[in-house]
Structure formats: C-alpha cells, structure tokens
Amino acid sequence: MTAAKHELQVRARELRLAGKTYDEIVAELGVSKSSVSLWVRDLPKPQPSPERMRRMREARWEPHRRKMAFLREQTKAAAVAETRQMTDRDLFIAGVALYWSEGCKSKPHSLRETVIFCNQDPGVIRVFLAWLALLGVEPDRIQYRVMIHETADVAGAEGYWADLVGVDVSALQRTTLKKHNPKTVRKNVGEGYHGCLVVRVRRGADLYRRIEGWWYGIVLGSERRELNSTA
Structure with a gap:
C-alpha cells in the first residue's frame, strides 16, 4: 500500500470514528465509496448526533408541515371571504361585543361610566375605532395613551x-410605563x-350607558x- 493510500485509509477511519457517514467521507477525501466501505x-456504525437526529426529524416532518400550513391558509382565506362584506349592523354588533369583553366596565362598588378600551392587537384597535366612527363619535373626543x-x-x-391611529406622536397622552420584574420571564419582547x-x-x-344597554339587549x-x- 502506498503512503498516500495508507494516509487516506487512516483518515477515513478517523472520520468514521468521528461519526461521519460514508457519503461524507467520500466527499471529504475524494475517494470511491467502495474504498471507504x-x-x-x-468499525461500528456511528450513532447520529443529537443535532443530526434533529435535522432528520425536521426533514421527515417538513412535507407534513407544508401541507398543514397550506390547509390552514386555505381555511383562513375562506373565512375572510365569508366576512369581507360587513354591514353597519355587523360592525355595530361586533363593536358592542368587543367593548364588553375588552373595555372598561362600571362596577356596583365603583360607578365609573367611562368608555376606555385597551388592547395590544392593531386589528382590534382598528375595528374599535371604526365602530366609534359608526356611532358618530367625533375624533376630537378620542384620546390615546400607550402602555x-x-x-x-x-x-x-x-x-x-x-401612525396606526393617524395622529402625531405629540397628540398622545403621557405613556404609562410598567415596572420591570426581574423574576418574570417576559415573552412579549422583540421588534414586534x-x-x-x-x-x-x-x-x-x-355612550357607556348605551353600550351597557346594547350588550344586555344582545344577551336577551x-x-x-x-x-x-x-319551542
């Protein structure tokens, strides 16, 4: 055996012991697969590393994930088409329900008949503002504050x-800052x-009294x- 061939053989065995597959050894050494074999x-067949096992699982499940993602988007698109043509009545009912689930409500022990709505979803905010416009609430009566x-x-x-609500930053009320708790692992972080x-x-x-009345009318x-x- 020539020195060069012996060196390749030694290196092939080192790579195999390091967990490389036949194809990976062939690619690295530039020899035939039969020679590597x-x-x-x-030598014992190497066990795949955790990272390699993860990649294998990902590759195996990827077609299924693509199929499920396609089906999800199909379902959503069909649902969008069902609700695209919204009437004033649709928006009115949606707005009442939205406020009663997310808005500030008066309590028997604390009578506060104020219309205050808070949410982090821009879509929800847009729907709420469209609802206020439907009710004839003038823009100069609406105040905004970031929390x-x-x-x-x-x-x-x-x-x-x-930018979302169409006002200048200077028109916002003073921002409310939530104190950071080092013991809490926050997930609402990042650019989004x-x-x-x-x-x-x-x-x-x-308006608050009317909203309360509308809601109980919907319930009844x-x-x-x-x-x-x-019956």
Whole structure:
C-alpha cells in the first residue's frame, strides 16, 4: 500500500470514528465509496448526533408541515371571504361585543361610566375605532395613551401607535410605563412588541350607558333565539 493510500485509509477511519457517514467521507477525501466501505467496515456504525437526529426529524416532518400550513391558509382565506362584506349592523354588533369583553366596565362598588378600551392587537384597535366612527363619535373626543414595559422601545411604540391611529406622536397622552420584574420571564419582547394602546372617549358617560344597554339587549336577544329554537 502506498503512503498516500495508507494516509487516506487512516483518515477515513478517523472520520468514521468521528461519526461521519460514508457519503461524507467520500466527499471529504475524494475517494470511491467502495474504498471507504473496505477501509472502515470493521468499525461500528456511528450513532447520529443529537443535532443530526434533529435535522432528520425536521426533514421527515417538513412535507407534513407544508401541507398543514397550506390547509390552514386555505381555511383562513375562506373565512375572510365569508366576512369581507360587513354591514353597519355587523360592525355595530361586533363593536358592542368587543367593548364588553375588552373595555372598561362600571362596577356596583365603583360607578365609573367611562368608555376606555385597551388592547395590544392593531386589528382590534382598528375595528374599535371604526365602530366609534359608526356611532358618530367625533375624533376630537378620542384620546390615546400607550402602555408598555419600561424596558421596551418606548419611543418606537409611541410612533407605531400614533401612525396606526393617524395622529402625531405629540397628540398622545403621557405613556404609562410598567415596572420591570426581574423574576418574570417576559415573552412579549422583540421588534414586534409595541405594548398596548389605551383609547378613551371624552364625555363618554352617555355612550357607556348605551353600550351597557346594547350588550344586555344582545344577551336577551340570544336567549330568545334559543327559546324559540327549542319551542
């Protein structure tokens, strides 16, 4: 055996012991697969590393993930088409339900008939503002305030929300900063985190009473529908 061939054989065995596959050894040494097989056949088959096992699992599941992602997007697109043509009545009902689930509500022990809405989802904020416009609430009665963790990008969040609602940053009320708790592992971090936007309607007591009445009207209406369907 020539010195060069012996050196290749030694290197092939080292690579095999290091966990390389036949194909990887062939690619690195530039020899035939049959030669590699002959040189290392007495060595135990290497166990894949955890990282290699992970890559193998990912490759095996990738077609399924692509299929499921396609089906999810199909379902969402069909649902969007079902709700694209929204009537004023649709928006009215959606807005009442949205406020009663996410908005500030008066309590028997604390009578606060104020219209205050807070959310971190820009889509939810857009729907709420469209609802206020439907109700005839003038823009100059609407106040905005950002609420965000003090360790986040406060200026960036203020610019983000101001742009979303179409006002200058200077028109926002003073931002509320949430104190950072070192013991808490926060997940709402990164470039996509903009905190919450608080929307308040000035002189909103009468509107709040109407919202409460609308909501209970929806509750009673749903109960009547259920009774009629079982009659």
